[in-house]
Amino acid sequence: MVMERFLKGRLRHDLSAAEKRALEGVVADTMVLAPRETLVSRGDRLDNSYYLIEGVMLRHLEDQRGDRQLVEVNIAGDFVDLHGYAMKRLDHSVQSLTRTVLAKVPHAALSQVIAVHPHLGRAMWFSTLLDAAMHREWIFRLGRLNAEGRIAHLLVELIERLRLVGLYDADRDFPVPLLQRDYAEACGISAVHANRSFRTLKERGMVVMEGEGRLRILDEVGLRKLCDFDGAYLYGEGSLALDGLTDAPC
Amino acid sequence: MVMERFLKGRLRHDLSAAEKRALEGVVADTMVLAPRETLVSRGDRLDNSYYLIEGVMLRHLEDQRGDRQLVEVNIAGDFVDLHGYAMKRLDHSVQSLTRTVLAKVPHAALSQVIAVHPHLGRAMWFSTLLDAAMHREWIFRLGRLNAEGRIAHLLVELIERLRLVGLYDADRDFPVPLLQRDYAEACGISAVHANRSFRTLKERGMVVMEGEGRLRILDEVGLRKLCDFDGAYLYGEGSLALDGLTDAPC
DNA sequence: CGCTGCATTGAAATATCTCAATCAATGTGG
DNA sequence: CCACATTGATTGAGATATTTCAATGCAGCG
Numbered sequence: 001m002v003m004e005r006f007l008k009g010r011l012r013h014d015l016s017a018a019e020k021r022a023l024e025g026v027v028a029d030t031m032v033l034a035p036r037e038t039l040v041s042r043g044d045r046l047d048n049s050y051y052l053i054e055g056v057m058l059r060h061l062e063d064q065r066g067d068r069q070l071v072e073v074n075i076a077g078d079f080v081d082l083h084g085y086a087m088k089r090l091d092h093s094v095q096s097l098t099r100t101v102l103a104k105v106p107h108a109a110l111s112q113v114i115a116v117h118p119h120l121g122r123a124m125w126f127s128t129l130l131d132a133a134m135h136r137e138w139i140f141r142l143g144r145l146n147a148e149g150r151i152a153h154l155l156v157e158l159i160e161r162l163r164l165v166g167l168y169d170a171d172r173d174f175p176v177p178l179l180q181r182d183y184a185e186a187c188g189i190s191a192v193h194a195n196r197s198f199r200t201l202k203e204r205g206m207v208v209m210e211g212e213g214r215l216r217i218l219d220e221v222g223l224r225k226l227c228d229f230d231g232a233y234l235y236g237e238g239s240l241a242l243d244g245l246t247d248a249p250c
Numbered sequence: 251m252v253m254e255r256f257l258k259g260r261l262r263h264d265l266s267a268a269e270k271r272a273l274e275g276v277v278a279d280t281m282v283l284a285p286r287e288t289l290v291s292r293g294d295r296l297d298n299s300y301y302l303i304e305g306v307m308l309r310h311l312e313d314q315r316g317d318r319q320l321v322e323v324n325i326a327g328d329f330v331d332l333h334g335y336a337m338k339r340l341d342h343s344v345q346s347l348t349r350t351v352l353a354k355v356p357h358a359a360l361s362q363v364i365a366v367h368p369h370l371g372r373a374m375w376f377s378t379l380l381d382a383a384m385h386r387e388w389i390f391r392l393g394r395l396n397a398e399g400r401i402a403h404l405l406v407e408l409i410e411r412l413r414l415v416g417l418y419d420a421d422r423d424f425p426v427p428l429l430q431r432d433y434a435e436a437c438g439i440s441a442v443h444a445n446r447s448f449r450t451l452k453e454r455g456m457v458v459m460e461g462e463g464r465l466r467i468l469d470e471v472g473l474r475k476l477c478d479f480d481g482a483y484l485y486g487e488g489s490l491a492l493d494g495l496t497d498a499p500c
Numbered sequence: 501c502g503c504t505g506c507a508t509t510g511a512a513a514t515a516t517c518t519c520a521a522t523c524a525a526t527g528t529g530g
Numbered sequence: 531c532c533a534c535a536t537t538g539a540t541t542g543a544g545a546t547a548t549t550t551c552a553a554t555g556c557a558g559c560g
Binding site for chain 1: 537
């Protein structure tokens with residue numbers, strides 16, 4: 001049941017039992033990454049994609065000075081480089097944030113399974129389109145929100161996505177232990193300014209920080225208001241629907 | 251030959267003649283949009299996707315105050331909402347910038363063609379992944395560049411993409427007549443600041459503006475330097491390759 | 501002629517960055 | 531156990547970038 005979180009909370013009708021079995025069959029291997037290890041780098045040629053079973057990974061671009069811009073945070077249930085299946089080369093790098101457990105999926109196995117279960121291919125396509133939808137919202141976040149709003153928006157996105165796959169518990173530490181530097185790299189602000197923005201979030205009673213990326217969310221509603229959050233882009237069940245995904249001819 | 255620009259400059263080996271024929275067959279209809287008309291709005295349910303034959307379209311998100319953030323500029327050869335095929339609902343809106351000519355492609359027709367030509371389905375998937383790669387670069391642009399750099403980066407992206415489909419001529423007016431307001435909405439800056447940034451680009455002799463979105467590029471190299479441009483993310487022939495797209499089993 | 505939409509400019513207010521320093525927690529070697 | 535180095539969080543102060551508001555110019559157009 002390695003891939004039980006794949007598209008969890010996203011598919012109105014679950015995958016069929018046969019499809020689930022087939023999905024499990026594509027896994028060639030599992031592996032573990034220590035925190036802050038690189039899985040794939042920009043420009044790498046890929047014959048496998050990786051599915052994140054456990055932990056958190058970060059995807060980023062880099063400028064010539066080596067400054068990084070995060071473009072996505074991946075949690076359990078995400079493929080971290082499924083687009084490599086159709087792209088073959090990555091335009092950005094993928095690293096672990098925490099210790100992670102990954103399933104290695106050879107592209108050849110994907111091709112075989114998709115040939116037999118076209119609907120599964122559609123689900124995978126859909127999964128990469130979810131990445132694109134999140135990218136668009138990140139563009140919005142950077143283009144239209146101030147520093148505080150950007151951090152709030154990122155936090156709420158992560159809360160919603162964790163919730164969809166059953167990994168969010170408001171009474172525990174936030175399970176995505178980003179450092180302030182990471183928030184800065186995600187939100188297009190300096191680390192110093194991230195620190196100051198967090199201070200005001202703390203002063204408003206929305207979060208508490210306990211150092212080293214340990215964070216607790218106290219006021220999700222407040223965070224949502226701060227950034228005018230609308231989670232439709234996450235295509236969770238009950239919001240923007242994916243009617244037709246499961247019953248389409250292909 | 252309605253869709254002759256589809257993935258032009260992107261596929262190492264061209265589509266086969268049979269695939270090209272099949273591709274032309276999915277077009278149900280063509281239509282014309284006047285400038286600044288809305289094609290689809292956020293939340294719309296879709297049974298068709300649209301391919302842009304001629305003209306320029308803009309895709310944007312909106313916040314509650316009605317302020318817009320562009321997330322992509324589409325030119326001839328692009329599908330403007332192909333992700334609607336697997337998503338079924340759009341999370342953002344699509345409008346014409348200029349007068350546009352569009353091909354209407356029913357999703358049912360796509361499904362049929364993909365069932366017969368799986369490779370064509372892969373090409374379409376690839377096309378939506380190009381959107382995602384561009385989105386990532388927009389995130390980088392907004393997160394790491396200043397106002398001038400953002401504008402330069404957008405201009406160079408458009409130059410490269412136009413060139414790939416054979417629509418760029420440095421001696422003519424730039425064929426994407428964005429207003430300064432549009433640049434502002436694309437680059438996450440105010441319209442006033444966009445104006446000032448353009449002034450310095452003009453002072454450096456990189457562009458000239460002739461009002462109403464009429465623009466001429468004088469110094470592409472200078473623009474590239476200004477924003478540290480690396481076009482690998484556009485996956486044009488000769489850069490990050492798509493080896494395997496055409497010879498993959500699926 | 502008087503609109504209207506777009507481009508342009510000035511001036512003051514804000515947001516954010518950079519640089520430099522300090523603090524706290526943690527780990528390491530002796 | 532202590533001295534020291536390292537990492538991340540925090541703060542202050544001054545420099546820059548960007549926004550906002552308000553006004554002006556300019557062209558097309560009924």
